[in-house]
Amino acid sequence: AQSVAQPEDQVNVAEGNPLTVKCTYSVSGNPYLFWYVQYPNRGLQFLLKYITGDNLVKGSYGFEAEFNKSQTSFHLKKPSALVSDSALYFCAGKYSSASKIIFGSGTRLSIRP
C-alpha cells in the first residue's frame, strides 16, 4: 500500500543548530511530495513541494527538502533553527494521477533557546 511515514513523533533541537525532520514514502510511481507546518490552533500551511526535476527543493522560512529516490526519503532541513520554528510538521504524498494525497502522522519540532 502507498504510504507516508514520519518515524519521529518529536524532534528537539537547540536554537542555531541544524534541524532535520524525516519523511519516507512507499510508492509505485513518481511521487508528488509536500511539507506542511501547523502552528498551535491554526490550519496547515504549505512549506514546499517536490514534483520533478531538481532533488533539492527550497521553500518558505528557509526550509529545504531533499528528494532521495534510492532511499525513498524526503527529509525536511534547515541550516540554523529558530525558536519560532517550533510547530507540528506534516509530510504528504501523492503517487499517481489517480491517487489521493496521503498525510504522515506528523512530527512535533521543539526548538529550545
Place this chain on the structure above:
Amino acid sequence: NAGVTQTPKFQVLKTGQSMTLQCAQDMNHNSMYWYRQDPGMGLRLIYYSASEGTTDKGEVPNGYNVSRLNKREFSLRLESAAPSQTSVYFCASSLAGHQETQYFGPGTRLLVL
C-alpha cells in the same frame, strides 16, 4: 482575501445530534477537501470535491455527508454524531486536484459527548 474560512470554530454535540460544518474559499479554486485530525494519526481525508458538482469519498467517509453547494462552498454534515467523531476538522482547497498545493482553513474543534 480571506482564504479558506470555516464555521463554527468550536462545537459541542450530544450523541445522536446532527450538525453541518461550513467551509468557503475565495481563491477561485476548483477542488475542496474535508479532513479530520486526531492525535498521532495525522490528517485523514473524509471527502473531497475535485470540481463543482462532484464529490468523492476519502479514507474515512462513514458517518459523514458532503455538499458542494457552489464553487466557493463545501459543507460537511454529521447526521447522527458519535463520540468517535470527536476531532478537529479542517477544510482545504486547491487550484485543481490533489497534486496542487492545498490551502487550509483554521479548523473546527468538535466534541461529541
